[in-house]
Amino acid sequence: MSGTHIHAIAMRNQAAGQVFKWLEGAVFFIILFQFSTALVALLLTDPTDLASTSNLARNLWYPGYALIALLCLRYFVGIFRIAVFNPILIACILWAGLSYFWSIEPDVSIRRSIALLMTTLFGLLLAVRYDWDELVEKLAAVFLATAVISLFLGVFVPELGRMQEVHIGAWRGAWLEKNSFGTNMAKGLLLMMCAFAMKPKRGWLWIPAGILCFALVLLSTSKAALLAAVVAILGFFAIRLFRRYPILRIPLMYSLVVGACLFTFLMVFMPDFMFGLIGKESTLTGRTDIWTQLTAAIAQKPLLGYGYGAFWQDPLGPSYWVRFNLEWGVPTAHNGWVETWLSAGVIAVGLFAFLFLFSAILALDRLYRGGVENYWVILSMVLFFMISLSESTILQQNDLSWVMFVATSAKLFSFAPAYWRDKARLKTPYFQPPQPRIISA
DSSP, X not given: OXXXXXXXXXXXXXXXHHHHHHHHHHHHHXXXXXXXXXXXXHHHSOTTOTTOOOHHHHHTHHHHHHHHHHHHHHTHHHHHHHHHTOHHHHHHHHHHHHGGGTOSSHHHHHHHHHHHHHHHHHHHXXXXXXXXXXXXXXXXXXXXHHHHHHHHHHHHOHHHHBOSSSSTTOBOTTSSSHHHHHHHHHHHHHHHHHHHHHOGGGHHHHHHHHHHHHHHHHHHTOHHHHHHHHHHHHHHHHHHHHHHOGGGHHHHHHHHHHHHHHHHHHHHHOHHHHHHHTTOOXXXXXXXXXXXXXXXXXXXXXXXXXXXXXXXXXXXXXXXXXXXXXXXXXXXXXXXXXXXXXXXXXXXXXXXXXXXXXXXXXXHHHHHHOOTTHHHXXXXXXXXXXXXXXXXXXXXXXXXXXXXXXXXXHHHHTTOOOOOSSGGGTTOOTTSOOOTTOOOO
């Protein structure tokens, strides 16, 4: 075979590889968009019955699961290796599946446990397939798409893009409810800032995108989302100062500790004043009333819970008295920790607490050993914890927040190489300290 033919074959294989890589990237984007639940819940859920589940919406997940299964076959070895590094995550998923044996709705628990497994596998896929910069940019692109869609709906289709019955006029974008929209745009803001930090040359895209996300947070009128957005912004600049100006590290840490102690003191002893500052009542728009009612339900099955995803399923089951006493159709616990306790008991809560704690410690360690990815790993953990206090995001099937947490935690536990803007050090082993000559903010 002549050299010309060999060159032609190589060029053809390279072109085929590029096409396959593009198709694979498109598949990842589509699945990520599906996990965001943008548009689907808005178009297919009855706003008067938030606890109901559309059969069409449920069936739309099966093609996504099939694609995830195919991708898992392709990256099986990588997924197996990265899963071995994170046994606590595996224990959490297995415990959710085991709840089938004591669940009050076994069929629901096994179905949703499988959905949780597929959701978690997709998070592991992201961790295996993408480096830190690619992961953040892929996620940022998805949130940018949802932000643009939300802007279009809010401006041109207000009957869909804005609340019509409760909180009339508040933007809900591509989601069913304004708080979900606001918290998603707060996550989007964080991703845009992190993407800009990793690729400053693309600031022409990520800076306007971040401004758009913050504007949409304001339009949602969600106080929790606004708080998350402000924390993301302040945290971003705090990390930048911490890494770029070592002389400021001690006063910065001192300020953070004092501020946290002062905030805790005011929340404990002057809650009405603190909530009044952000226009909230001390019941957190009825959330504390929900938690009070659920305390009694948890007390009945504290160790094992009611089975994964089973508590809210039967309208005449244990959730009946919660809805009866509160006089409205409560769809979830509006707290990830309480929801997890209801689903799989205190053991599941303890397992996830260990997983989150170790993930947070590894994230903070990136301040010393890590590169530019430290913005994302630290602040994503902070936002995940904040949002989990008001939304059910822990161990949730078909949920992008859980996908992002799994992907980030998996890369942390596997000690993925730090990302530096100079590509020469991209694959440097994690435990090799950064060279003093490199300054990466």
